[in-house]
Amino acid sequence: MDEYSIRVENLxxxxxxxxxxxxxxxxxxxxxxxxxxxxxxxxxxLSGQTPGAGDQLFWALxxxxxxxxxxxxxxxLGRNGAGKSTLLKILSRITEPxxxxxxxxxxxxxxxxxxxxxxxxxxxxENIFLSGAILGMKKAEIQAKFDQIVAFAELEKFxxxxxxxxxxxMYVRLGFAVAAHLEPEVLLVDEVLAVGDATFKEKCLGKxxxxxxxxxxxxxxxHNLNAISTLTRKALVLDRGKLIQFGDTSSALATYRMLxxxxxxxxxxxxxxxxxxxxxxxxxSEEDQIHRFGESLTFEFxxxxxxxxxxxxxxxxIVDEQARPVVHFCLFDTExxxxxxxxxxxRCVLPKPRLYMGRYTVTAxxxxxxxxxxxxxxxxxxxxxxxxxxxxxxxGWSPNACAYLETVDWEVL
Amino acid sequence: xxxxxxxxxxxQPGGGGVLGSLAECWRYRELMYFLAWRDVKVRYKQxxxxxxxxxxxxxxxxxxxxxxxxxxxxxxxxxxxxxxxNFAALLPWLLFQGSLEKASGSxxxxxxxxxxxxxxxxxxxxxxxxxxxxxxxxSFFIFLGMLLVYVILGKMDLGWxxxxxxxxxxxxxxxxxxxxxxxxxxxxxxxxAKYRDFRYIVPFMVRIxxxxxxxxxxxxxxxxxxxxxxxxxxxxxPMISVIEGFRWAFLGETDMALGQxxxxxxxxxxxxxxxxxxxxxxxxxxxxxx
Numbered sequence: 001m002d003e004y005s006i007r008v009e010n011l012x013x014x015x016x017x018x019x020x021x022x023x024x025x026x027x028x029x030x031x032x033x034x035x036x037x038x039x040x041x042x043x044x045x046l047s048g049q050t051p052g053a054g055d056q057l058f059w060a061l062x063x064x065x066x067x068x069x070x071x072x073x074x075x076x077l078g079r080n081g082a083g084k085s086t087l088l089k090i091l092s093r094i095t096e097p098x099x100x101x102x103x104x105x106x107x108x109x110x111x112x113x114x115x116x117x118x119x120x121x122x123x124x125x126e127n128i129f130l131s132g133a134i135l136g137m138k139k140a141e142i143q144a145k146f147d148q149i150v151a152f153a154e155l156e157k158f159x160x161x162x163x164x165x166x167x168x169x170m171y172v173r174l175g176f177a178v179a180a181h182l183e184p185e186v187l188l189v190d191e192v193l194a195v196g197d198a199t200f201k202e203k204c205l206g207k208x209x210x211x212x213x214x215x216x217x218x219x220x221x222x223h224n225l226n227a228i229s230t231l232t233r234k235a236l237v238l239d240r241g242k243l244i245q246f247g248d249t250s251s252a253l254a255t256y257r258m259l260x261x262x263x264x265x266x267x268x269x270x271x272x273x274x275x276x277x278x279x280x281x282x283x284x285s286e287e288d289q290i291h292r293f294g295e296s297l298t299f300e301f302x303x304x305x306x307x308x309x310x311x312x313x314x315x316x317x318i319v320d321e322q323a324r325p326v327v328h329f330c331l332f333d334t335e336x337x338x339x340x341x342x343x344x345x346x347r348c349v350l351p352k353p354r355l356y357m358g359r360y361t362v363t364a365x366x367x368x369x370x371x372x373x374x375x376x377x378x379x380x381x382x383x384x385x386x387x388x389x390x391x392x393x394x395x396g397w398s399p400n401a402c403a404y405l406e407t408v409d410w411e412v413l
Numbered sequence: 414x415x416x417x418x419x420x421x422x423x424x425q426p427g428g429g430g431v432l433g434s435l436a437e438c439w440r441y442r443e444l445m446y447f448l449a450w451r452d453v454k455v456r457y458k459q460x461x462x463x464x465x466x467x468x469x470x471x472x473x474x475x476x477x478x479x480x481x482x483x484x485x486x487x488x489x490x491x492x493x494x495x496x497x498x499n500f501a502a503l504l505p506w507l508l509f510q511g512s513l514e515k516a517s518g519s520x521x522x523x524x525x526x527x528x529x530x531x532x533x534x535x536x537x538x539x540x541x542x543x544x545x546x547x548x549x550x551x552s553f554f555i556f557l558g559m560l561l562v563y564v565i566l567g568k569m570d571l572g573w574x575x576x577x578x579x580x581x582x583x584x585x586x587x588x589x590x591x592x593x594x595x596x597x598x599x600x601x602x603x604x605x606a607k608y609r610d611f612r613y614i615v616p617f618m619v620r621i622x623x624x625x626x627x628x629x630x631x632x633x634x635x636x637x638x639x640x641x642x643x644x645x646x647x648x649x650x651p652m653i654s655v656i657e658g659f660r661w662a663f664l665g666e667t668d669m670a671l672g673q674x675x676x677x678x679x680x681x682x683x684x685x686x687x688x689x690x691x692x693x694x695x696x697x698x699x700x701x702x703x
Binding site for chain 1: 419420421422423424425426427443444447448455458525526528529698700701
């Protein structure tokens with residue numbers, strides 16, 4: 001088939017991640033390791049490698065192939081780290097793939113982050129031109145659309161104010177207004193609709209569907225499932241760098257939801273580890289990781305250290321379906337000694353969690369407070385779903401009404 | 414399909430060579446002017462003097478050099494008064510220094526641009542050089558004003574033919590200075606992105622480079638004192654050709670042979686070619702390592 005707008009063949013991108021990350025130590029410590037570092041660095045430069053031997057390689061994207069026809073609006077779904085942003089970065093030529101090919105027909109406009117092309121010192125007017133140029137518009141084009149952009153952003157009065165004096169809402173509005181008036185044949189949009197106030201979000205979504213109807217090809221990443229289902233008819237689902245589904249939006253959404261409840265498994269186990277998080281599990285009130293609102297929720301972790309760390313810290317986040325951390329709690333070694341050589345099992349009970357109905361996963365991060373080193377971060381652990389069964393509310397519970405439910409005492413005065 | 418001739422983009426690992434990226438820079442030239450314009454605007458925003466700084470910096474340097482090198486060290490500059498003789502060197506030197514420093518740090522400085530947007534990466538150091546040309550333009554008018562004052566006061570001779578010769582040779586001098594800055598700056602821009610150590614090396618290197626260039630003293634005075642057989646090494650420094658060329662063009666005063674341009678120009682071209690290749694090789698990973 002010849003009539004494509006984007007054609008991707010076996011695209012892959014490999015990243016290098018440091019084993020330990022950058023250790024932040026004392027000046028004295030840095031000075032002591034300096035000769036060794038200099039030696040390794042010099043050797044690395046001479047042999048044309050990146051300093052930091054022993055780094056791990058991982059594929060952020062692997063064997064991804066698909067084809068998009070002109071005028072199609074495609075949603076991209078996937079959990080954090082699934083490779084969504086990497087895919088957009090490759091297609092917008094910000095970074096090069098490690099393998100594979102991609103062909104794109106038409107001018108490409110990429111909107112990976114709002115308003116980063118702005119210079120805080122410049123005025124709104126000047127920034128419209130600057131950011132327009134960065135996004136690939138010609139000066140004449142920007143001039144022709146200048147009034148539309150200003151009207152869309154509703155910032156007529158502040159055009160000659162430096163944007164550093166703008167509120168964050170104004171900043172975002174101007175950023176989106178410029179980007180929305182880009183007219184490339186292919187538009188790549190990363191999670192940018194998650195910002196701004198509700199009315200402006202509405203306006204942006206309206207603009208997005210207009211763009212789609214205008215016959216342009218759009219690839220767009222979002223955690224906002226409503227936006228995906230209203231704006232797109234086809235979607236692709238990525239998981240750990242692999243394309244696992246490309247088809248109509250409703251089945252893609254179903255696949256994506258499956259990732260949340262089944263993908264991670266009820267329990268994370270890796271007993272081969274001598275360092276780090278070996279086990280993580282959640283005990284919900286019902287079977288199949290279903291949890292009834294308000295019941296106590298229990299997490300269990302198994303952590304191993306091959307040698308005793310300075311001061312261990314375990315940080316746990318409960319993350320919702322839109323990748324927002326909703327609950328955060330930590331355990332420091334200083335409050336209760338637990339980090340020691342060997343395997344330690346920890347149990348954590350939330351007596352009355354107030355998480356609202358929805359799907360959640362856990363992100364666990366293990367670090368050493370003494371050396372400020374991040375030892376390990378795992379996400380997508382222990383998926384569970386909170387249900388409101390048996391809890392009565394007039395009119396019923398609607399999804400996404402909130403993230404957190406409080407018990408309150410009302411009084412009529 | 415509505416349009417037949419849509420531009421086609423082909424993405425693959427390691428695609429495109431140096432020529433391709435230069436051609437792409439040309440297509441994106443409007444963005445280069447925008448970035449340069451932004452730099453100039455921002456550089457003097459919220460400063461009391463504004464563009465006055467572009468004038469003040471070379472003027473103050475000139476006063477200090479005159480005090481130290483003429484009054485204290487007693488350097489002789491023939492029939493041309495030391496201040497104007499020195500200013501004629503500071504002009505191209507500051508253009509070179511500014512371009513080199515700004516180009517070197519450009520990729521790291523424009524991290525937001527590199528990691529979130531696409532443009533030919535080479536455009537970023539190039540735009541820094543263009544912004545330095547604006548400063549050069551401003552201080553060039555000060556130079557013309559100074560020439561006028563010295564001629565009116567009768568402290569030096571300057572005919573129309575000399576001035577015209579200077580203006581005719583000016584583009585060449587500027588081009589040579591800019592290419593020299595880029596030949597090193599492109600290397601350093603790519604290296605700084607990977608090894609931040611170069612952020613500390615560059616200012617240091619530039620300071621030493623200045624003392625190795627005939628900004629404050631005539632080139633001949635250093636050459637005389639070099640050990641025998643090392644003179645050729647000194648002529649590799651392109652800034653000798655640029656500075657002495659500039660002096661010769663506007664003041665008719667130089668002690669450098671024309672032939673010295675050849676080795677330094679060759680060195681600049683080779684370094685620039687190597688730099689462009691290295692930059693092209695490294696730009697693939699800029700977005701990943703910044």
